[in-house]
Amino acid sequence: xxxxxxxxxxxxxxxxxxxxxxxxxxxxxxxxxxxxxxxxxxxxxxxxxxxxxxxxxxxxxxxxxxxxxxxxxxxxxxxxxxxxxxxxxxxxxxxxxxxxxxxxxxxxxxxxxxxxxxxxxxxxxxxxxxxxxxxxxxxxxxxxxxxxxxxxxxxxxxxxxxxxxxxxxxxxxxxxxxxxxxxxxxx
Amino acid sequence: xxxxxxxxxxxxxxxxxxxxxxxxxxxxxxxxxxxxxxxxxxxxxxxxxxxxxxxxxxxxxxxxxxxxxxxxxxxxxxxxxxxxxxxxxxxxxxxxxxxxxxxxxxxxxxxxxxxxxxxxxxxxxxxxxxxxxxxxxxxxxxxxxxxxxxxxxxxxxxxxxxxxxxxxxxxxxxxxxxxxxxxxxxxxxxxxxxxxxxxxxxxxxxxxxxxxxxxxxxxxxxxxxxxxxxxxxxxxxxxxxxxxxxxxxxxxxxxxxxxxxxxxxxxxxxxxxxxxxx
Numbered sequence: 175x176x177x178x179x180x181x182x183x184x185x186x187x188x189x190x191x192x193x194x195x196x197x198x199x200x201x202x203x204x205x206x207x208x209x210x211x212x213x214x215x216x217x218x219x220x221x222x223x224x225x226x227x228x229x230x231x232x233x234x235x236x237x238x239x240x241x242x243x244x245x246x247x248x249x250x251x252x253x254x255x256x257x258x259x260x261x262x263x264x265x266x267x268x269x270x271x272x273x274x275x276x277x278x279x280x281x282x283x284x285x286x287x288x289x290x291x292x293x294x295x296x297x298x299x300x301x302x303x304x305x306x307x308x309x310x311x312x313x314x315x316x317x318x319x320x321x322x323x324x325x326x327x328x329x330x331x332x333x334x335x336x337x338x339x340x341x342x343x344x345x346x347x348x349x350x351x352x353x354x355x356x357x358x359x360x361x
Numbered sequence: 362x363x364x365x366x367x368x369x370x371x372x373x374x375x376x377x378x379x380x381x382x383x384x385x386x387x388x389x390x391x392x393x394x395x396x397x398x399x400x401x402x403x404x405x406x407x408x409x410x411x412x413x414x415x416x417x418x419x420x421x422x423x424x425x426x427x428x429x430x431x432x433x434x435x436x437x438x439x440x441x442x443x444x445x446x447x448x449x450x451x452x453x454x455x456x457x458x459x460x461x462x463x464x465x466x467x468x469x470x471x472x473x474x475x476x477x478x479x480x481x482x483x484x485x486x487x488x489x490x491x492x493x494x495x496x497x498x499x500x501x502x503x504x505x506x507x508x509x510x511x512x513x514x515x516x517x518x519x520x521x522x523x524x525x526x527x528x529x530x531x532x533x534x535x536x537x538x539x540x541x542x543x544x545x546x547x548x549x550x551x552x553x554x555x556x557x558x559x560x561x562x563x564x565x566x567x568x569x570x571x572x573x574x575x576x577x578x579x580x581x582x583x584x585x586x587x588x589x590x591x592x593x594x595x596x597x598x599x600x601x602x603x604x605x606x607x608x609x610x611x612x613x614x615x616x617x618x619x620x621x622x623x624x625x626x627x628x629x630x631x632x633x634x635x636x637x638x639x
Contacts, residue, residue, distance in 0.1 A: 184613070186401060188393060188396050191392075191393065191396065192389045192390070192392070192393040193389070195385075195388065195389040195392050195393070196385045196386050196388070196389035197385075199383075199385035199388050199389065200382070200385055203380075203383060203385075203388075204380055207378075207380050207381070208375060208378070208380075213380075213381045213383070217383055217388070220388070221388060221391065221392055224388075224392045225392060225395060225396075225399055228392075228396060228399060228401065229399055229400075229401055229402055230401075230402055231401070232401050232402055233402055233612075235612055235616060236616070246579070250551070286374060286377075286378075289370070289371065289374045293371075304371065304375070305375065308368070308371055308372035308375050308376075309372075309375040309376060322551050322552050322579050323545065323551075323552065324507055324510070324512060324545055325507065326507065327545070336368060336371075339371060
């Protein structure tokens with residue numbers, strides 16, 4: 175299905191591309207949000223990625239490679255978006271009024287907040303690799319091909335990202351059941 | 362490893378992370394509305410590449426034999442060491458011969474011309490040719506060797522592919538092989554791939570060895586974006602010995618192509634001489 179749309183898009187069919195965009199938007203947005211953490215930036219990056227896809231798709235030789243190829247353009251768009259808006263990495267914590275959802279406890283919400291903060295301190299390189307590896311469950315080889323980097327670089331980034339994450343978590347450590355935390359959650 | 366305990370935690374956090382769900386249809390409409398202002402890149406920009414594949418005879422056929430001097434020393438060869446044939450001369454010669462309207466020149470269909478092995482080598486008039494390459498039936502990975510900041514991949518292969526062209530000499534089954542080096546750029550611009558593509562065509566009349574060199578933005582020929590178009594240069598073999606061809610290709614999906622170009626007798630023009638040192 176997608177391959178047919180890809181081929182038609184390669185031939186300049188705008189209607190086919192609109193369908194391709196609608197069907198691929200959720201997966202690309204999810205990754206962009208994973209990397210950037212902000213829904214507005216993620217949407218901007220995703221839209222930019224689709225425009226890049228439209229521009230460059232005639233030169234994609236193998237339609238079967240569309241999915242991985244589109245992730246690469248998306249990550250590039252995320253880099254560009256982050257560069258354009260450098261303040262995006264600043265994570266202000268949970269939004270005011272954020273209430274635990276069904277099944278959540280204040281503890282789990284605060285724990286996620288800590289992970290969010292720690293993740294936001296990672297470099298974009300590290301975040302991209304982690305998102306592809308652990309959100310999409312790509313193998314390191316697939317991450318390397320998608321990001322167009324050597325496999326050893328993927329391993330190296332994964333190896334460095336986790337200690338960085340741990341360090342950020344430990345630096346951010348605080349009593350998760352304390353009154354201060356609960357207040358912070360309740361906002 | 363102390364960090365290993367964080368891996369599943371991070372994984373489950375990422376997957377369980379709250380993700381808003383923007384309206385995909387609306388996004389598609391917004392993107393589509395901007396398309397008229399964004400032109401698609403052309404599939405292929407012809408850029409002549411006069412690289413030739415070495416053939417068995419090439420290394421010796423055009424080397425003049427040293428003429429022994431009377432004093433017994435082998436003289437040094439000065440000046441041109443390759444054939445002086447060129448497409449321009451071939452075209453001029455062809456035009457003159459045609460203008461004479463000689464009774465010796467009787468136009469024959471291509472089918473008859475190619476049925477005589479070796480006849481093409483004597484043909485002078487160049488031929489404009491257009492054709493298509495069918496998508497590859499199967500492709501296989503080559504071998505890759507990872508070095509510092511470069512991945513050297515060798516002998517990817519796709520085939521057989523059928524070339525169908527307006528000239529039967531460039532019609533037949535083709536096997537394509539390519540090798541590529543992918544360089545990781547230090548400036549953060551991703552990676553760039555240099556690829557050498559070779560296509561070997563065989564038919565009843567003879568064969569062709571064609572080559573093209575490409576520069577791609579990305580990690581491989583399979584998924585990279587071509588930064589340069591390239592012309593495929595072909596050298597005739599067997600019944601097509603003495604013929605050359607240059608084909609400008611537009612690449613399509615599945616390694617399909619549309620090409621157009623020229624078959625001519627002789628070689629590509631020689632490299633221009635470098636400017637004289639002052």
